[in-house]
Amino acid sequence: xxxxxxxSTHWADITADKIIRERGPKDHYTCASGITPSxxxxxxxFREIISVELVARAxxxxxxxxxxxxxxxxxxxxxxxxxxMPRQExxxxxxRKPITLVPDVLGNESSYARKNERDLEVLxxxxxxxxxxxxxxxxxxxxxxxxGIRTALENRDVIRRELDAHRTSPLADDWWPASVFCTAxxxxxxxxxxxxxxxxxxxxxxCGNRETVDLRHTxxxxxxxxxxxxxxxxxxxxxxxxxxxxxxSEGGSFDTAKLTGKEVYGHEPPVTxxxxxxxxxxxxxKISSSSGEVVSLGDVLEVYQPEVVRYLFxxxxxxxxxxxxxxxxxxxxxxxxxxxxxxxxTKPETEKAMKNWEKQARIYELSQVRExxxxxxxxxxxxxxxNLLQINSxxxxxxxxxxxxxxxxxxxxxxxxxxxxWFWVKxxxxxxxxxxxxxxxxxxxxxxxxxxxxxxxxxKLIEDTMGTMPEKEWSNLVYxxxxxxxxxxxxxxxxxxxxxxxxxxxxxxxxxxHTIGKEKAAALLK
Ligand SMILES: [Zn+2]
Numbered sequence: 001x002x003x004x005x006x007x008s009t010h011w012a013d014i015t016a017d018k019i020i021r022e023r024g025p026k027d028h029y030t031c032a033s034g035i036t037p038s039x040x041x042x043x044x045x046f047r048e049i050i051s052v053e054l055v056a057r058a059x060x061x062x063x064x065x066x067x068x069x070x071x072x073x074x075x076x077x078x079x080x081x082x083x084x085m086p087r088q089e090x091x092x093x094x095x096r097k098p099i100t101l102v103p104d105v106l107g108n109e110s111s112y113a114r115k116n117e118r119d120l121e122v123l124x125x126x127x128x129x130x131x132x133x134x135x136x137x138x139x140x141x142x143x144x145x146x147x148g149i150r151t152a153l154e155n156r157d158v159i160r161r162e163l164d165a166h167r168t169s170p171l172a173d174d175w176w177p178a179s180v181f182c183t184a185x186x187x188x189x190x191x192x193x194x195x196x197x198x199x200x201x202x203x204x205x206x207c208g209n210r211e212t213v214d215l216r217h218t219x220x221x222x223x224x225x226x227x228x229x230x231x232x233x234x235x236x237x238x239x240x241x242x243x244x245x246x247x248x249s250e251g252g253s254f255d256t257a258k259l260t261g262k263e264v265y266g267h268e269p270p271v272t273x274x275x276x277x278x279x280x281x282x283x284x285x286k287i288s289s290s291s292g293e294v295v296s297l298g299d300v301l302e303v304y305q306p307e308v309v310r311y312l313f314x315x316x317x318x319x320x321x322x323x324x325x326x327x328x329x330x331x332x333x334x335x336x337x338x339x340x341x342x343x344x345x346t347k348p349e350t351e352k353a354m355k356n357w358e359k360q361a362r363i364y365e366l367s368q369v370r371e372x373x374x375x376x377x378x379x380x381x382x383x384x385x386x387n388l389l390q391i392n393s394x395x396x397x398x399x400x401x402x403x404x405x406x407x408x409x410x411x412x413x414x415x416x417x418x419x420x421x422w423f424w425v426k427x428x429x430x431x432x433x434x435x436x437x438x439x440x441x442x443x444x445x446x447x448x449x450x451x452x453x454x455x456x457x458x459x460k461l462i463e464d465t466m467g468t469m470p471e472k473e474w475s476n477l478v479y480x481x482x483x484x485x486x487x488x489x490x491x492x493x494x495x496x497x498x499x500x501x502x503x504x505x506x507x508x509x510x511x512x513x514h515t516i517g518k519e520k521a522a523a524l525l526k
Pocket of ligand 1: 182183184185186187205206207208209
Protein backbone atom coordinates (compact mmCIF):
# COMPACT_ATOMS: atom_id res chain seq x y z
CA UNK A 1 0.00 0.00 0.00
CA UNK A 2 1.43 3.36 -0.95
CA UNK A 3 0.83 6.39 1.26
CA UNK A 4 -0.35 9.50 -0.49
CA UNK A 5 1.29 12.81 0.08
CA UNK A 6 -1.20 15.08 1.89
CA UNK A 7 -2.15 18.53 0.63
CA SER A 8 0.50 21.09 1.48
CA THR A 9 -0.08 23.33 4.47
CA HIS A 10 2.85 25.59 3.60
CA TRP A 11 1.97 29.30 3.69
CA ALA A 12 3.11 29.81 0.08
CA ASP A 13 0.72 27.09 -1.13
CA ILE A 14 -2.12 28.39 1.02
CA THR A 15 -1.61 31.90 -0.39
CA ALA A 16 -1.48 30.52 -3.95
CA ASP A 17 -4.79 28.72 -3.37
CA LYS A 18 -6.29 31.91 -1.98
CA ILE A 19 -5.19 33.88 -5.06
CA ILE A 20 -6.80 31.36 -7.41
CA ARG A 21 -9.97 31.26 -5.31
CA GLU A 22 -10.37 35.02 -4.86
CA ARG A 23 -9.25 36.19 -8.31
CA GLY A 24 -11.02 33.43 -10.19
CA PRO A 25 -9.67 31.58 -13.23
CA LYS A 26 -7.25 33.71 -15.23
CA ASP A 27 -4.91 33.39 -18.18
CA HIS A 28 -2.12 34.37 -15.81
CA TYR A 29 -1.72 35.76 -12.31
CA THR A 30 0.41 38.83 -11.63
CA CYS A 31 2.47 38.85 -8.44
CA ALA A 32 4.13 42.14 -7.56
CA SER A 33 6.82 43.54 -5.35
CA GLY A 34 8.78 46.77 -5.42
CA ILE A 35 10.81 49.38 -3.61
CA THR A 36 12.29 52.86 -3.85
CA PRO A 37 16.03 52.40 -4.45
CA SER A 38 16.94 55.32 -2.20
CA UNK A 39 19.55 53.25 -0.38
CA UNK A 40 20.99 49.76 -0.25
CA UNK A 41 18.20 47.19 -0.52
CA UNK A 42 18.59 45.42 2.82
CA UNK A 43 17.73 41.90 3.92
CA UNK A 44 14.44 43.11 5.44
CA UNK A 45 13.40 44.37 1.98
CA PHE A 46 14.53 41.05 0.54
CA ARG A 47 11.92 39.32 2.66
CA GLU A 48 9.22 40.87 0.47
CA ILE A 49 10.92 39.79 -2.75
CA ILE A 50 11.41 36.19 -1.70
CA SER A 51 7.91 35.99 -0.20
CA VAL A 52 6.50 36.90 -3.61
CA GLU A 53 8.83 34.47 -5.38
CA LEU A 54 7.75 31.61 -3.11
CA VAL A 55 4.07 32.31 -3.78
CA ALA A 56 4.73 32.72 -7.52
CA ARG A 57 6.55 29.38 -7.50
CA ALA A 58 3.68 27.72 -5.64
CA UNK A 59 1.22 29.09 -8.24
CA UNK A 60 3.38 27.85 -11.12
CA UNK A 61 3.60 24.41 -9.52
CA UNK A 62 -0.19 24.31 -9.48
CA UNK A 63 -0.03 24.66 -13.25
CA UNK A 64 -0.85 28.38 -13.39
CA UNK A 65 0.94 30.94 -15.55
CA UNK A 66 2.56 33.62 -13.43
CA UNK A 67 3.98 37.05 -14.11
CA UNK A 68 6.33 38.17 -11.32
CA UNK A 69 7.02 41.90 -11.55
CA UNK A 70 9.46 43.92 -9.49
CA UNK A 71 8.99 47.66 -9.56
CA UNK A 72 11.90 50.03 -9.04
CA UNK A 73 10.27 53.21 -7.80
CA UNK A 74 13.15 55.41 -8.85
CA UNK A 75 10.99 58.37 -9.88
CA UNK A 76 10.50 59.08 -6.20
CA UNK A 77 12.07 62.18 -4.77
CA UNK A 78 15.55 62.17 -3.19
CA UNK A 79 14.66 63.32 0.31
CA UNK A 80 17.73 62.73 2.41
CA UNK A 81 21.44 62.17 1.80
CA UNK A 82 22.38 58.85 3.46
CA UNK A 83 25.00 59.52 6.16
CA UNK A 84 27.46 56.88 4.97
CA MET A 85 27.70 58.30 1.44
CA PRO A 86 30.80 60.17 0.22
CA ARG A 87 30.57 63.61 -1.43
CA GLN A 88 27.77 64.81 0.82
CA GLU A 89 27.85 68.42 -0.52
CA UNK A 90 27.49 67.27 -4.10
CA UNK A 91 24.60 64.98 -3.16
CA UNK A 92 22.86 67.76 -1.25
CA UNK A 93 22.49 69.71 -4.52
CA UNK A 94 20.25 66.86 -5.76
CA UNK A 95 17.74 66.95 -2.90
CA ARG A 96 14.10 67.20 -4.08
CA LYS A 97 15.04 65.85 -7.53
CA PRO A 98 14.03 62.34 -8.63
CA ILE A 99 16.45 59.65 -7.42
CA THR A 100 17.05 58.62 -10.98
CA LEU A 101 18.90 61.94 -11.54
CA VAL A 102 21.23 61.58 -8.53
CA PRO A 103 24.75 60.60 -9.65
CA ASP A 104 26.40 57.37 -8.51
CA VAL A 105 29.15 58.67 -6.24
CA LEU A 106 30.34 55.13 -5.42
CA GLY A 107 30.84 53.76 -8.90
CA ASN A 108 30.19 54.19 -12.57
CA GLU A 109 26.50 53.46 -12.85
CA SER A 110 24.29 55.97 -14.65
CA SER A 111 22.71 57.04 -11.35
CA TYR A 112 22.62 56.43 -7.63
CA ALA A 113 19.30 54.63 -8.10
CA ARG A 114 20.77 52.43 -10.81
CA LYS A 115 23.65 51.48 -8.54
CA ASN A 116 21.29 50.29 -5.80
CA GLU A 117 19.19 48.46 -8.38
CA ARG A 118 22.14 46.71 -9.99
CA ASP A 119 23.59 45.63 -6.65
CA LEU A 120 20.44 43.60 -6.09
CA GLU A 121 19.75 42.55 -9.68
CA VAL A 122 23.07 40.72 -9.94
CA LEU A 123 22.46 38.80 -6.71
CA UNK A 124 18.84 37.70 -7.10
CA UNK A 125 19.47 35.00 -9.77
CA UNK A 126 21.94 33.38 -7.33
CA UNK A 127 19.01 32.64 -5.02
CA UNK A 128 16.75 31.59 -7.89
CA UNK A 129 14.80 34.84 -8.21
CA UNK A 130 14.34 36.33 -11.68
CA UNK A 131 11.48 38.82 -11.79
CA UNK A 132 10.54 41.11 -14.64
CA UNK A 133 11.87 44.53 -13.62
CA UNK A 134 9.77 47.62 -14.20
CA UNK A 135 11.62 50.93 -14.10
CA UNK A 136 9.18 53.59 -12.97
CA UNK A 137 11.29 56.58 -14.05
CA UNK A 138 11.14 55.37 -17.62
CA UNK A 139 7.40 54.68 -17.35
CA UNK A 140 6.60 58.12 -15.97
CA UNK A 141 8.96 60.02 -18.24
CA UNK A 142 7.48 58.45 -21.36
CA UNK A 143 4.00 59.59 -20.24
CA UNK A 144 2.78 56.03 -20.11
CA UNK A 145 0.63 56.83 -17.09
CA UNK A 146 -1.07 59.90 -18.66
CA UNK A 147 -4.58 58.42 -18.44
CA GLY A 148 -3.94 57.05 -14.94
CA ILE A 149 -2.96 60.54 -13.84
CA ARG A 150 -5.95 62.11 -15.56
CA THR A 151 -8.25 59.61 -13.83
CA ALA A 152 -6.81 60.73 -10.49
CA LEU A 153 -7.40 64.39 -11.37
CA GLU A 154 -10.98 63.61 -12.40
CA ASN A 155 -11.52 61.92 -9.04
CA ARG A 156 -9.81 64.58 -6.97
CA ASP A 157 -12.70 64.82 -4.48
CA VAL A 158 -13.15 61.06 -4.10
CA ILE A 159 -9.43 60.58 -3.36
CA ARG A 160 -9.41 63.54 -1.00
CA ARG A 161 -12.28 62.00 0.98
CA GLU A 162 -10.49 58.63 1.13
CA LEU A 163 -7.23 60.15 2.33
CA ASP A 164 -8.86 62.58 4.76
CA ALA A 165 -10.62 59.68 6.50
CA HIS A 166 -7.26 58.69 7.95
CA ARG A 167 -5.69 62.12 8.45
CA THR A 168 -5.73 64.18 11.64
CA SER A 169 -6.02 67.42 9.62
CA PRO A 170 -7.76 67.49 6.23
CA LEU A 171 -5.88 68.13 2.99
CA ALA A 172 -5.73 71.80 1.94
CA ASP A 173 -8.41 73.19 -0.42
CA ASP A 174 -5.86 73.66 -3.19
CA TRP A 175 -4.52 70.07 -2.90
CA TRP A 176 -4.24 68.11 -6.17
CA PRO A 177 -3.64 64.35 -6.55
CA ALA A 178 -0.45 64.97 -8.55
CA SER A 179 3.05 66.25 -7.98
CA VAL A 180 5.33 67.91 -10.48
CA PHE A 181 9.09 67.86 -11.04
CA CYS A 182 9.80 71.33 -12.43
CA THR A 183 11.06 71.14 -16.01
CA ALA A 184 13.45 74.04 -15.35
CA UNK A 185 15.15 72.87 -12.12
CA UNK A 186 14.05 69.19 -11.84
CA UNK A 187 12.88 69.70 -8.24
CA UNK A 188 9.48 68.92 -6.80
CA UNK A 189 9.42 72.34 -5.12
CA UNK A 190 6.29 73.02 -7.13
CA UNK A 191 2.62 73.72 -6.60
CA UNK A 192 -0.14 72.65 -8.96
CA UNK A 193 -2.17 75.77 -9.84
CA UNK A 194 -4.85 74.33 -12.08
CA UNK A 195 -6.14 71.66 -14.40
CA UNK A 196 -8.04 72.27 -17.64
CA UNK A 197 -10.30 69.23 -17.19
CA UNK A 198 -8.43 67.32 -19.89
CA UNK A 199 -4.66 66.91 -20.35
CA UNK A 200 -3.34 70.32 -19.31
CA UNK A 201 -1.88 70.72 -15.82
CA UNK A 202 -0.48 74.06 -14.65
CA UNK A 203 2.10 74.57 -11.92
CA UNK A 204 4.53 77.07 -10.50
CA UNK A 205 7.92 76.35 -8.96
CA UNK A 206 9.92 78.02 -6.20
CA CYS A 207 12.57 78.68 -8.85
CA GLY A 208 10.16 81.04 -10.62
CA ASN A 209 9.19 78.71 -13.45
CA ARG A 210 5.47 78.50 -14.27
CA GLU A 211 3.95 76.58 -17.13
CA THR A 212 1.16 74.31 -18.31
CA VAL A 213 2.21 70.81 -19.35
CA ASP A 214 0.33 68.26 -21.44
CA LEU A 215 0.06 64.97 -19.51
CA ARG A 216 0.45 63.02 -22.77
CA HIS A 217 3.83 64.58 -23.58
CA THR A 218 5.48 65.49 -20.32
CA UNK A 219 7.98 63.74 -18.05
CA UNK A 220 7.22 66.11 -15.20
CA UNK A 221 4.05 64.81 -13.54
CA UNK A 222 3.90 62.01 -11.04
CA UNK A 223 1.25 60.59 -8.72
CA UNK A 224 1.84 60.68 -4.96
CA UNK A 225 2.65 57.25 -3.51
CA UNK A 226 -0.79 56.43 -2.11
CA UNK A 227 -2.37 57.01 -5.53
CA UNK A 228 0.53 55.76 -7.63
CA UNK A 229 0.28 52.31 -6.00
CA UNK A 230 -3.39 51.51 -6.89
CA UNK A 231 -2.97 53.13 -10.33
CA UNK A 232 -0.19 50.63 -11.06
CA UNK A 233 -2.24 47.72 -9.64
CA UNK A 234 -4.74 48.54 -12.35
CA UNK A 235 -2.09 49.12 -15.02
CA UNK A 236 -0.43 45.74 -14.42
CA UNK A 237 -3.50 43.83 -13.24
CA UNK A 238 -1.87 42.91 -9.92
CA UNK A 239 -3.39 39.86 -8.18
CA UNK A 240 -1.00 39.54 -5.26
CA UNK A 241 1.29 41.92 -3.41
CA UNK A 242 2.43 41.63 0.21
CA UNK A 243 3.54 44.63 2.24
CA UNK A 244 5.50 45.42 5.37
CA UNK A 245 4.07 46.41 8.73
CA UNK A 246 4.46 50.12 7.98
CA UNK A 247 2.14 49.96 4.96
CA UNK A 248 -0.28 47.53 6.57
CA SER A 249 -1.06 49.63 9.64
CA GLU A 250 -4.61 50.91 10.20
CA GLY A 251 -5.20 53.69 7.67
CA GLY A 252 -1.80 52.98 6.17
CA SER A 253 -1.05 53.16 2.48
CA PHE A 254 -2.42 49.67 1.79
CA ASP A 255 -5.79 50.60 3.28
CA THR A 256 -6.15 53.78 1.22
CA ALA A 257 -4.72 52.12 -1.91
CA LYS A 258 -7.42 49.44 -1.63
CA LEU A 259 -10.12 52.09 -1.58
CA THR A 260 -8.63 54.20 -4.37
CA GLY A 261 -8.00 51.09 -6.44
CA LYS A 262 -11.61 50.08 -6.16
CA GLU A 263 -13.45 53.42 -6.31
CA VAL A 264 -11.21 55.31 -8.72
CA TYR A 265 -9.50 52.71 -10.87
CA GLY A 266 -12.06 49.91 -10.73
CA HIS A 267 -9.51 47.32 -9.61
CA GLU A 268 -10.27 44.79 -6.88
CA PRO A 269 -7.46 45.00 -4.31
CA PRO A 270 -4.85 42.27 -4.68
CA VAL A 271 -4.53 39.38 -2.25
CA THR A 272 -1.94 40.38 0.33
CA UNK A 273 -0.30 39.54 3.62
CA UNK A 274 1.86 41.44 6.03
CA UNK A 275 5.47 40.41 6.49
CA UNK A 276 7.43 41.14 9.61
CA UNK A 277 10.89 42.56 10.25
CA UNK A 278 14.20 40.71 10.20
CA UNK A 279 16.64 41.10 13.06
CA UNK A 280 20.38 40.59 12.78
CA UNK A 281 22.14 38.56 15.43
CA UNK A 282 25.91 38.64 15.93
CA UNK A 283 28.47 40.16 13.62
CA UNK A 284 28.14 43.55 15.34
CA UNK A 285 30.61 46.04 13.96
CA LYS A 286 31.96 43.42 11.57
CA ILE A 287 29.36 43.37 8.83
CA SER A 288 31.32 44.65 5.89
CA SER A 289 28.44 46.06 3.90
CA SER A 290 29.38 49.09 1.82
CA SER A 291 26.30 50.72 3.24
CA GLY A 292 27.42 50.79 6.85
CA GLU A 293 24.97 49.37 9.33
CA VAL A 294 22.62 47.90 6.76
CA VAL A 295 22.86 44.16 6.07
CA SER A 296 22.33 43.32 2.43
CA LEU A 297 21.60 40.05 0.64
CA GLY A 298 25.27 40.12 -0.42
CA ASP A 299 26.39 40.12 3.23
CA VAL A 300 24.13 37.15 3.99
CA LEU A 301 25.36 35.20 0.93
CA GLU A 302 28.92 35.49 2.19
CA VAL A 303 27.96 33.29 5.14
CA TYR A 304 25.00 31.22 3.93
CA GLN A 305 24.67 29.07 0.81
CA PRO A 306 21.80 30.25 -1.46
CA GLU A 307 19.58 27.28 -0.59
CA VAL A 308 20.16 27.90 3.11
CA VAL A 309 19.15 31.56 2.64
CA ARG A 310 15.96 30.39 0.93
CA TYR A 311 15.43 27.85 3.72
CA LEU A 312 15.50 30.62 6.36
CA PHE A 313 12.62 32.41 4.62
CA UNK A 314 10.70 29.39 3.33
CA UNK A 315 10.84 27.83 6.80
CA UNK A 316 9.36 30.85 8.62
CA UNK A 317 5.87 32.28 8.29
CA UNK A 318 6.05 35.80 6.82
CA UNK A 319 4.20 37.35 9.75
CA UNK A 320 6.73 36.23 12.35
CA UNK A 321 9.87 38.15 13.08
CA UNK A 322 13.11 36.19 13.03
CA UNK A 323 16.83 36.77 13.26
CA UNK A 324 19.52 36.12 10.71
CA UNK A 325 22.53 35.06 12.72
CA UNK A 326 26.17 35.76 12.14
CA UNK A 327 27.25 34.23 15.47
CA UNK A 328 27.61 30.57 16.51
CA UNK A 329 23.98 29.97 15.49
CA UNK A 330 25.19 29.91 11.88
CA UNK A 331 26.25 26.32 12.60
CA UNK A 332 22.81 25.45 13.90
CA UNK A 333 21.08 26.86 10.84
CA UNK A 334 23.27 24.72 8.58
CA UNK A 335 22.63 21.66 10.77
CA UNK A 336 18.87 22.28 10.58
CA UNK A 337 19.03 22.61 6.81
CA UNK A 338 21.03 19.38 6.48
CA UNK A 339 18.54 17.60 8.72
CA UNK A 340 15.67 18.86 6.58
CA UNK A 341 17.51 17.53 3.53
CA UNK A 342 18.02 14.09 5.10
CA UNK A 343 14.34 14.00 6.03
CA UNK A 344 13.37 14.79 2.44
CA UNK A 345 15.31 11.79 1.17
CA THR A 346 13.94 9.42 3.81
CA LYS A 347 10.52 8.32 2.62
CA PRO A 348 7.97 7.87 5.42
CA GLU A 349 6.25 4.55 5.96
CA THR A 350 3.16 5.43 7.94
CA GLU A 351 0.46 8.01 7.37
CA LYS A 352 1.38 9.86 10.52
CA ALA A 353 5.04 9.97 9.54
CA MET A 354 3.95 11.17 6.10
CA LYS A 355 2.21 14.20 7.63
CA ASN A 356 5.36 15.26 9.44
CA TRP A 357 7.47 14.47 6.41
CA GLU A 358 5.32 16.64 4.14
CA LYS A 359 6.00 19.80 6.15
CA GLN A 360 9.76 19.41 6.01
CA ALA A 361 9.69 18.17 2.43
CA ARG A 362 7.78 21.22 1.20
CA ILE A 363 10.20 23.57 2.95
CA TYR A 364 13.09 21.67 1.38
CA GLU A 365 11.59 21.87 -2.11
CA LEU A 366 10.96 25.59 -1.80
CA SER A 367 14.51 26.10 -0.51
CA GLN A 368 16.08 24.85 -3.72
CA VAL A 369 17.44 27.50 -6.05
CA ARG A 370 16.22 25.57 -9.09
CA GLU A 371 15.18 21.91 -9.46
CA UNK A 372 15.01 19.63 -6.45
CA UNK A 373 17.95 17.17 -6.58
CA UNK A 374 17.03 13.65 -7.65
CA UNK A 375 19.23 12.00 -5.06
CA UNK A 376 20.60 12.91 -1.66
CA UNK A 377 23.34 15.55 -2.18
CA UNK A 378 26.79 15.33 -0.58
CA UNK A 379 26.61 16.34 3.06
CA UNK A 380 29.38 17.46 5.33
CA UNK A 381 28.72 18.53 8.88
CA UNK A 382 29.40 22.26 9.04
CA UNK A 383 31.39 22.07 12.30
CA UNK A 384 33.60 19.37 10.84
CA UNK A 385 34.07 21.42 7.68
CA UNK A 386 35.11 24.47 9.73
CA ASN A 387 37.69 22.34 11.55
CA LEU A 388 39.03 20.87 8.33
CA LEU A 389 39.35 24.32 6.81
CA GLN A 390 41.19 25.64 9.83
CA ILE A 391 43.54 22.65 9.87
CA ASN A 392 44.28 23.40 6.22
CA SER A 393 44.47 27.20 6.63
CA UNK A 394 41.42 27.67 4.40
CA UNK A 395 42.78 25.60 1.50
CA UNK A 396 39.56 24.18 0.00
CA UNK A 397 41.40 21.99 -2.53
CA UNK A 398 43.35 20.36 0.30
CA UNK A 399 40.13 19.68 2.21
CA UNK A 400 38.55 18.09 -0.87
CA UNK A 401 41.60 15.93 -1.36
CA UNK A 402 41.49 14.88 2.28
CA UNK A 403 37.80 13.96 2.03
CA UNK A 404 38.41 12.20 -1.28
CA UNK A 405 34.78 11.25 -1.90
CA UNK A 406 33.28 14.33 -3.57
CA UNK A 407 32.11 13.54 -7.08
CA UNK A 408 32.39 15.92 -10.02
CA UNK A 409 28.76 17.06 -9.85
CA UNK A 410 29.02 17.75 -6.12
CA UNK A 411 32.09 19.99 -6.30
CA UNK A 412 30.35 23.31 -7.01
CA UNK A 413 28.02 23.12 -4.01
CA UNK A 414 30.75 21.81 -1.74
CA UNK A 415 33.06 24.63 -2.76
CA UNK A 416 30.33 27.18 -2.10
CA UNK A 417 29.67 25.78 1.38
CA UNK A 418 33.40 25.73 2.12
CA UNK A 419 33.79 29.36 0.99
CA UNK A 420 30.90 30.43 3.23
CA UNK A 421 32.25 28.43 6.17
CA TRP A 422 35.73 29.88 5.79
CA PHE A 423 34.39 33.42 5.44
CA TRP A 424 32.39 32.92 8.60
CA VAL A 425 35.35 31.49 10.54
CA LYS A 426 37.59 34.38 9.56
CA UNK A 427 35.07 37.17 10.05
CA UNK A 428 32.39 36.22 12.56
CA UNK A 429 33.23 33.03 14.47
CA UNK A 430 33.78 33.53 18.22
CA UNK A 431 37.43 33.69 19.27
CA UNK A 432 37.37 30.34 21.10
CA UNK A 433 36.05 28.61 17.97
CA UNK A 434 39.02 29.71 15.90
CA UNK A 435 42.40 28.02 15.76
CA UNK A 436 45.32 27.38 13.47
CA UNK A 437 47.78 24.52 13.74
CA UNK A 438 51.16 25.29 15.28
CA UNK A 439 54.07 25.24 12.86
CA UNK A 440 55.63 21.78 13.50
CA UNK A 441 59.10 23.21 12.72
CA UNK A 442 58.95 25.27 15.93
CA UNK A 443 59.78 23.62 19.31
CA UNK A 444 57.01 22.36 21.63
CA UNK A 445 55.75 24.97 24.09
CA UNK A 446 57.58 25.07 27.44
CA UNK A 447 56.42 22.33 29.88
CA UNK A 448 57.81 20.05 32.57
CA UNK A 449 59.90 16.96 31.80
CA UNK A 450 57.13 14.43 32.62
CA UNK A 451 54.54 16.44 30.68
CA UNK A 452 56.77 16.65 27.60
CA UNK A 453 57.32 12.92 27.88
CA UNK A 454 53.60 12.23 27.95
CA UNK A 455 52.87 14.49 24.96
CA UNK A 456 55.61 12.85 22.93
CA UNK A 457 54.35 9.40 23.95
CA UNK A 458 50.94 10.40 22.53
CA UNK A 459 52.74 11.38 19.30
CA LYS A 460 54.24 7.91 19.19
CA LEU A 461 50.88 6.27 19.96
CA ILE A 462 49.29 8.20 17.10
CA GLU A 463 52.03 7.12 14.73
CA ASP A 464 51.74 3.46 15.73
CA THR A 465 48.02 2.88 16.21
CA MET A 466 45.70 5.77 15.29
CA GLY A 467 43.40 4.86 12.43
CA THR A 468 43.86 1.11 12.85
CA MET A 469 40.79 0.78 15.10
CA PRO A 470 37.52 2.66 15.80
CA GLU A 471 37.92 6.09 17.48
CA LYS A 472 36.26 4.95 20.70
CA GLU A 473 38.51 1.98 21.09
CA TRP A 474 41.58 4.06 20.38
CA SER A 475 40.52 6.64 22.98
CA ASN A 476 40.96 3.90 25.61
CA LEU A 477 44.63 3.66 24.69
CA VAL A 478 44.97 7.42 25.21
CA TYR A 479 43.40 7.12 28.69
CA UNK A 480 45.72 4.20 29.54
CA UNK A 481 48.66 6.39 28.53
CA UNK A 482 47.55 9.20 30.87
CA UNK A 483 47.25 6.77 33.76
CA UNK A 484 50.68 5.35 32.99
CA UNK A 485 52.22 8.85 32.94
CA UNK A 486 50.29 9.88 36.05
CA UNK A 487 48.67 13.00 34.51
CA UNK A 488 45.08 14.12 35.06
CA UNK A 489 43.10 14.08 31.82
CA UNK A 490 42.14 17.79 32.04
CA UNK A 491 45.81 18.79 32.42
CA UNK A 492 46.90 16.43 29.69
CA UNK A 493 44.32 17.72 27.20
CA UNK A 494 45.40 21.31 27.87
CA UNK A 495 49.01 20.34 27.13
CA UNK A 496 48.02 18.59 23.91
CA UNK A 497 45.88 21.52 22.70
CA UNK A 498 48.80 23.86 23.42
CA UNK A 499 51.08 21.65 21.36
CA UNK A 500 48.58 21.39 18.51
CA UNK A 501 47.07 24.87 18.26
CA UNK A 502 48.77 26.99 20.93
CA UNK A 503 45.49 27.32 22.90
CA UNK A 504 44.18 25.67 26.07
CA UNK A 505 40.99 24.39 24.45
CA UNK A 506 39.91 23.13 21.10
CA UNK A 507 37.50 20.78 19.28
CA UNK A 508 36.82 17.36 20.95
CA UNK A 509 40.31 15.90 21.16
CA UNK A 510 40.06 12.31 19.92
CA UNK A 511 38.11 13.11 16.78
CA UNK A 512 40.14 16.30 16.33
CA UNK A 513 43.33 14.20 16.19
CA HIS A 514 41.71 11.93 13.60
CA THR A 515 40.63 14.94 11.57
CA ILE A 516 44.13 16.42 11.64
CA GLY A 517 45.39 13.05 10.42
CA LYS A 518 48.09 10.70 11.60
CA GLU A 519 51.10 12.30 9.95
CA LYS A 520 50.37 15.93 10.84
CA ALA A 521 49.22 15.14 14.40
CA ALA A 522 52.26 12.97 15.15
CA ALA A 523 54.62 15.63 13.78
CA LEU A 524 53.06 18.29 16.02
CA LEU A 525 53.50 16.20 19.20
CA LYS A 526 57.05 15.00 18.68
ZN1 LIG B 1 11.92 74.85 -10.68
